Amino acid sequence: QVQLVESGGGVVQPGRSLRLSCAASGFTFSSYAMHWVRQAPGKGLEWVAVVWGDGSDENYADSVKGRFTISRDNSRNTLYLQMNRLRAEDTAVYYCARDRVTVAVHCFDYWGQGTQVTVSS
């Protein structure tokens, strides 16, 4: 069965870095685009970034562009989010989500359980 398990969250000071991971299993990882979506406390869903299944391209929300980098290691079935220059407004639960297609955006059909990131001094 499809499983997505995030890790790497925690409490970090403003300006510091953090790397999130999402371990995938139960499907051919390289055949699917993957996303990061976040949810600030008490707020709605905010899309963060996408990487195509073959890793050939990625795209970002303006709010994280230039600070966050999405990547994947298809040999390890793992998705990453490198978060640099963190701000208080980056505090959220971060979800990884699988898309239904390889090199486009369609439907997010499986989601991980989320990992909490708190940016605070």
Place this chain on the structure above:
Amino acid sequence: DIRMTQSPPSLSASVGARVTITCQASQDISNFLNWYQQKPGKAPKLLICDASNLETGVPSRFSGSGSGTDFTFTISSLRPEDVATYYCQQYDNLPVTFGQGTRLEIK
């Protein structure tokens, strides 16, 4: 960016009632719209893809319709387990954008 406007922001209805949520896009997105359900403390779950295609295993009381800029999500007969927040999402253009959510409660 495409703005998605959901209404109402919250809704309280009786068990067995018909519930309707609307989502309006700021520009034509064809049928490139999905609906998700998020129960408290849980990850979102895909219910409807491409505006009207019900995901496998999702009860038939859920349905979606619409195209262009105006979309509707309906629960034909509300059940207690449907308490959740519902989100629409467009994928016509990047960035992907979500509606602000509709919190559904039982009256």
